[in-house]
Amino acid sequence: MSERYDLYYWPGIQGRGEFPRLVLEAAEAPYRDMARLDEAAGGGVPAMMRVLETGIGHHIPFAPPFLVVGDRLVAQSAEISAYLGERLGLAPDTEADRLFARTIALTTADLVTDAHDTHHPIATSLYYADQKPEALRRAQEFRGERMPKFLGWYEWLLEMNDHGVLVGDRLTYADLGLFQVMEGLRYAFPRRMGAIEGRYPRVIALHDAVAQHPAVARYLASPRRLPFNEDGIFRHYPELDGE
Amino acid sequence: MSERYDLYYWPGIQGRGEFPRLVLEAAEAPYRDMARLDEAAGGGVPAMMRVLETGIGHHIPFAPPFLVVGDRLVAQSAEISAYLGERLGLAPDTEADRLFARTIALTTADLVTDAHDTHHPIATSLYYADQKPEALRRAQEFRGERMPKFLGWYEWLLEMNDHGVLVGDRLTYADLGLFQVMEGLRYAFPRRMGAIEGRYPRVIALHDAVAQHPAVARYLASPRRLPFNEDGIFRHYPELDGE
Structure with missing residues (x-):
């Protein structure tokens, strides 16, 4: 469990990246939010685009979010969440x-x-x-x-x-x-x-x-939790709402 | 591997059920296409509706297709395909x-x-x-x-x-x-x-x-392979096509 998880997703929105991010945070796992790191530290959107172009060992994701763990690449929000949940004690037993x-x-x-x-x-x-x-x-x-x-x-x-x-x-x-x-x-x-x-x-x-x-509450109160906005998946356009 | 697989999906279309069905056919696995069986034999759409209403051991699918194997229920076309592929020799090794x-x-x-x-x-x-x-x-x-x-x-x-x-x-x-x-x-x-x-x-x-x-070719030539039609996922409406 001492492996490091590198999560890649668009830096300005919660979007589909928030599902695996919540698993990492709830488990207090060591992870890097790659596209939100400085480019000088090997992060940023350019780092994400490099994986989208060349992949990890011939495994190329179609779109973010994706997770890199050693030589493994997993994409698709639900699959990443399941993979992390099963490794980090946030999955059922049977x-x-x-x-x-x-x-x-x-x-x-x-x-x-x-x-x-x-x-x-x-x-x-x-x-x-x-x-x-x-x-x-x-x-x-x-x-x-x-x-x-x-x-x-x-x-x-x-x-x-x-x-x-x-x-x-x-x-x-x-x-x-x-x-x-x-x-x-x-x-x-x-x-x-x-x-x-x-x-x-x-x-x-x-x-x-x-x-x-506790770990989720700490995360939600931290600057790591981005606010919702009108670039994300869930957008508040009043004209689309109604009782 | 002697367990029997019960696949449930709408009987008149290929739809999303065709993805797990192809895995079962390619592996020549013993399976029942439940909603296409006679009601007298415990099949048909009523059998499918019963699982959608009461589930298998409190596990209730949101929608077809779903697979029942013993006390296990798996829904979602891609997840069923992965589960079957990994059990039936149609998945990678590493x-x-x-x-x-x-x-x-x-x-x-x-x-x-x-x-x-x-x-x-x-x-x-x-x-x-x-x-x-x-x-x-x-x-x-x-x-x-x-x-x-x-x-x-x-x-x-x-x-x-x-x-x-x-x-x-x-x-x-x-x-x-x-x-x-x-x-x-x-x-x-x-x-x-x-x-x-x-x-x-x-x-x-x-x-x-x-x-x-060989097994796929036999399946495609059999009456088990339904033709595409305009009730399914892939529909031929000429006005939606174009070069």
């Missing part, structure tokens, strides 16, 4: 529970893509202003159909489990992912969340328990 | 290669979502006809930006590796996923693929090698 934690993390990644596409329903390469009519429609469907479906699923998992966590009997990376999604949805859709989140009391209790986890 | 195979499979799942959203850019709950103007725009971006980006990445991986496969030195589930994506893109976007696929000779060679794999 094989059945471990597999289900992975299932949850990947489903959370789908929710994140859905939330992203509310402001970019046509193309990531275009500005929000250039796809606003489509965004208004997609956001309406997201608020009305998708948000209750995902949140209801998490609530149902918590109701089936007796331990106040999504899977197994203690906190895992799957719970950290739900915490982050709740943070993001509250930031992006405060009116909608205000209207519906009372339906999901177990989800809220788990969110609050994660926020009070 | 840890670094195994992690990268997972990275590839998850990136392929992103491409599949992108392809799906060309005909459903606003909501899966709406008909295509009710989101056609948005679909025309999203498909144009997909053809112009996303298809070359994904296909160029696969080609680059094949160029970096010396073995004619995406990772490691023999066929894995990551290659089966690329095969399926090529089949789907050719079905949905024949004009666009005709215009650009010559740029990706290594991808085409790998696709052809998978098609000639």
Whole structure:
């Protein structure tokens, strides 16, 4: 466990990089946030671009975030979170529970893509202003159909489990992912969340328990936790929100 | 390895279920395609709905496809494929290669979502006809930006590796996923693929090698391989295609 983890992600946003970052922080693991380091120290966006161009031992990621550990490269937010969680004591114990934690993390990644596409329903390469009519429609469907479906699923998992966590009997990376999604949805859709989140009391209790986890609480209060903003995945555009 | 695999997915389409199904077929593993079995034999869509409602030992999937093996439930197309590939001899040997195979499979799942959203850019709950103007725009971006980006990445991986496969030195589930994506893109976007696929000779060679794999070839010629259709993920709507 004395290996060092190098996480690479865009430096100005929480985005998809925040999911593995929360696992590293909750585990108090030794890691470097490479694109946020000085270029003089071998970091910065140029260091990230070098890996995107040449890879690590012929393993080239399609996009950030990605993690480099020795000769290993892992990309995709949910896969990095699972890999770290299983190595750092933030995964369940049994094989059945471990597999289900992975299932949850990947489903959370789908929710994140859905939330992203509310402001970019046509193309990531275009500005929000250039796809606003489509965004208004997609956001309406997201608020009305998708948000209750995902949140209801998490609530149902918590109701089936007796331990106040999504899977197994203690906190895992799957719970950290739900915490982050709740943070993001509250930031992006405060009116909608205000209207519906009372339906999901177990989800809220788990969110609050994660926020009070000592290492997580220290991280959230530190400058390492970037604020949400309108360059990230969860963006607050009031016209996309509504009860 | 004598355990039986029960795969659950919508019976009328290839969709996301085709990725794990190809792994099971290539490995000649004993499996049941549950929703395509008779209801009298404990199969059919009602059997699938039962698992979606009550789960397996409190593990409830969000959506099909999912796999049940004994007391284990795994959902998410890429995760099921990785789980099966690693158990059935269709994964690389080293840890670094195994992690990268997972990275590839998850990136392929992103491409599949992108392809799906060309005909459903606003909501899966709406008909295509009710989101056609948005679909025309999203498909144009997909053809112009996303298809070359994904296909160029696969080609680059094949160029970096010396073995004619995406990772490691023999066929894995990551290659089966690329095969399926090529089949789907050719079905949905024949004009666009005709215009650009010559740029990706290594991808085409790998696709052809998978098609000639004996167990895969037998599967493709069997009635178990459903044809593509306009209820699936890859749909041929001529107005969404173009050079």
